[in-house]
Amino acid sequence: MEPVIPEKVQAELDRFANQDVFLHLETTNGAYAAHKDQSFFNSGAYIRNALIQYELGKVTGIGPYRIGLKLNIGWVYAEGITHFEVDDQERLLLAGHDYQGKLAVALQISKTPF
């Protein structure tokens, strides 16, 4: 993965608009956060292979970046995005890595299931 280049990410978001795509969306603190710091409230969520269609996708912010996808009947949102990659299967992989390089958030779009 490489640090987000907003223009490149925007072009990728445009490429997947207005068609059926598969979404992986995830936030995580890791399963050990509350074990290491008992005052920490552990939370996280992920969805893998949600079939969606968005009419408008944008990357915003000055880094870490935010991503918003406007659906016909709703929204997809992620913040803290630092890195991106278009892999060998032409899938758009976006991720946010924290200050130690650990993954904190991921948003991925593909024309075929992950």
Added chain:
Amino acid sequence: MEKERQLLVVFPHPDDEAFGVSGTIATHINNGTPVTYACLTLGEMGRNMGDPPFCNRETLPLIRKQELQDSANIIGIKDLRMLGYRDKTIEFEDEEKLINHMGSLIDELNPSLIISFYPGYAVHPDHDATGRAVVKAVERLPKEKRPKLHLVAFSNNCIDELGEPDIRHDVSAVMDTKIAAIKAHRSQTQLMATEMEEKLKVNDPDMIAWLQNERFWTYSIKN
């Protein structure tokens, strides 16, 4: 360490075998005991990607699979089974199916000892669910066929509630193997391995004790 007929190790993630138990496993292998390691997932949802990141959410499983094979080779495990479950989902599987899966491994291998996690005291939901399925599979066996269960616990309340571990193995004789196994899981341990080695260089007593002592609780099944 008592000589075993067959050891079965059951953990959900690549690297679970390295931290708390690789010294014990290596010692059993040196004693000539056959060892099977059944690893339920490929740690697909791990957060560590290397720093700077050298993998991503989609390549992580492939990299961790290789790391798992490397670690098993270093420890000397000849029978490594990857069971094909997905990270962070073990507790949501059909429990009966999971127990039967564990039961079929036990039937096939007839282990005299199983090492797994102590359900309820192993922090990660995958650890607890794996340990629970293993314990339930053993409970279903006739008394005389049950292998011993040596379980790993490390939740903050484990000593308060379970008491001190009844088994402590000093694995200093195989320390190099253990450190190499931990380092084989490079994507996950890169950050901590550097710190570990710096502490070892200055003979940090806590780090030495953490690596040298492997502790287990014997799980006793009622009736």
